Amino acid sequence: MKASIGTRSVGSFGVVALALLGVSTLSAVTPAAAGGQNAEVTFTKDVAPILQASCQTCHREGAIAPMSLMTYEDARPWARAIKEKVSTRMMPPWYIDRNVGVQSFKYDRSLSDDQIATLVAWVDAGAPRGNPSDMPPPREFADRDRWHIGEPDLVIPIPEPFVVPAEGANWWGDFFSDSGLTEDRWIKAVETKPSAEGFPVVHHAVTRLQETEDADTGDFLNEYAQGKNGDVFPPGTGRLVKAGSIIRFNLHYASIGKETTDRTSVGLTFYPKGEEPEKELFSRALAQNFDLDIPPGEDNVRHDSYHPFTTNVRLTGFQPHLHNRGKRQCIEAILPDGNTQTISCANWDFGWHIVYNYADDAQPLLPKGTFLHTITWHDNSSANRWNPDPRNWAGFGQRSSDDMSFTWTSYYELDDEEFAAAVEERKAMTDNNDE
Ligand code: HEC
Known part of the structure; x- marks a missing residue:
């Protein structure tokens, strides 16, 4: 029989219910002794692969984070801040409680306990560079004009380009664009994307479908965030976009020290006309x-x-x-x-x-x-x-x-x-x- 964990119920019911929720029993968290006692943790061998996988989508020249973490020279001055932000799980931004509930997600950008231990051990050891020949080749990033869902059937931009000043406070706000649809259509994929120039200033963008501008609910469409690349719905499922729908864009812009213009858009890929998915999402x-x-x-x-x-x-x-x-x-x-x-x-x-x-x-x-x-x-x-x-x-x-x-x-x-x-x-x- 499984043991009770926190508020979860026990016994045979608990087993079924855990299964329903897709929760597997938590394994004990082992305080990982990263790299063992003797092996020295170095930037080139141990740290760079983690930064490539989990940090550089945002921490590189021209992306949203305040500093680049591409090279040893970039990262070294930030060693203490890195230790502090990763050990408190403030970075990468992902705030799921790991001690309760479902633990398996798509686009999960959080670090494992072992990865955190590795970063902390590196900082505690004085942030050594290590052997340059251990350095992995630089990570390649996709072209900013590329739609990850493939070329959409319909692209709807915010009404006007938006100019983010060189300096200024964070800006949050809504834009409304007419979808232009004159008949109901089912979509199988959706992606929200800043323009190539606007990429560094768009902190996040959330799109919704509404019938009118002042409706305060409506259907959620998609969220843009760095490291997440559009939604392709599971086969047989789709979302209905009604004729006359308005797209509401909720944007968070942040200044980057130079005036930058953005025109975020949402791209939709349709089911063929007359074809309906089995399930509405x-x-x-x-x-x-x-x-x-x-x-x-x-x-x-x-x-x-x-x-x-x-x-x-x-x-x-x-x-x-x-x-x-x-x-x-x-x-x-x-x-x-x-x-x-x-x-x-x-x-x-x-x-x-x-x-x-x-x-x-x-x-x-x-x-x-x-x-x-x-x-x-x-x-x-x-x-x-x-x-x-x-x-x-x-x-x-x-x-x-x-x-x-x-x-x-x-x-x-x-x-x-x-x-x-x-x-x-x-x-x-x-x-x-x-x-
Ligand atoms: C999704 C984008 C994103 C990812 C992924 C990400 N960061 Fe950040 N990071 C930011 C942004 C934006 C800021 C500044 C605003 C804030 O703190 O929310 C920041 C701030 C920081 C800071 C504080 C900088 C300061 O001014 O004190 C550190 C340190 C940091 N990140 C380290 C990391 C590390 C290490 C990783 C990977 C393990 C990582 N971040 C992953 C976007 C990201």
Whole structure:
């Protein structure tokens, strides 16, 4: 029998439910003695491969991060900061709680415990260069004009090019563009992409489908972030773009010391006319809490909200949605028999809007009658660097000085037969893993 881990239930039910959620038993975390006692950890042999794989998409000339980490000369002055940011898991930006819930994701850019131990050991050893012949060849990066989903059928840019001044505060805002579609179309892939020139100033871009400009929900379309390259939906699934849809672009721009013009676009690839996928992929704002009460100066202010699923669903991803005072969000499933299972917890940093997409074999399977329970914590104290004013009470609202709490969820529905088959498949997989 499996042992109880945190709030998870135990016993045979626990095993089934863990399987449903794609949670495998956590292995004990071994404080890795990186490189062993004697082997010296060096930049060329041990550190450069990690920086190439996990840092350089952002940390290179002309990308969004403040400094390059391409060479030894680039990285050496930042050794202490690297130790501090990776050991606190502030970098790379990826804020999933590793101690609870589903642990397997697509586009997971986090470091393993061993990789962190290697970076820390390198800094502690005085950040040695090592043997130049160990240095791996430089990483090649894709052309900035390239669409990772292939050439889209329709490209919709923001209405006008946007000029980001050489110096200035971070800028967040929305743009609306008409899709120009005169009939409903199903899409099989979508990508949001800065223009080649705008690439270094676009911190993130989130696109949504709306019927009108002032609608505040609508369907989530796609998120651009460095290291994530568009969404090609699983075969047989698609998203419906209705005739007359408006694309809402939510952009975060940051200045880079020289005036830079961007024109971010979204690219759509359609199913052939008249062809419909078997399943519609939904991305919805669920468990919205309109009743927030966040007292001035207070930390760890908790709110709970719920969404009932009236059909069986396969959850493919989620993104917490909070504003400046957000601190953390957990989502759990309250199953029809009353048992609860934590799905995921993620810390929140207003500077990063990260979508967490579950790996195919870990996508939570939620039977109809499940309630999605969203638990959110806000920090209205002065310790929160994004807090506009810790002396103010905050409640729900659209302005960024107001706050919010809901969960963007991506999912598709399964009928009873499909659901039973998916559960069987998951159980078989988990049983094999246990052997
Ligand atoms: C998705 C893009 C991205 C990735 C991947 C990324 N960084 Fe960063 N990093 C940034 C940005 C942007 C900043 C500055 C703003 C911030 O801190 O949020 C930053 C800041 C930092 C800082 C602080 C710099 C300072 O001014 O003090 C360090 C150190 C750092 N990153 C190290 C790393 C390391 C090491 C990795 C890989 C293990 C990494 N980062 C991966 C985007 C990224």
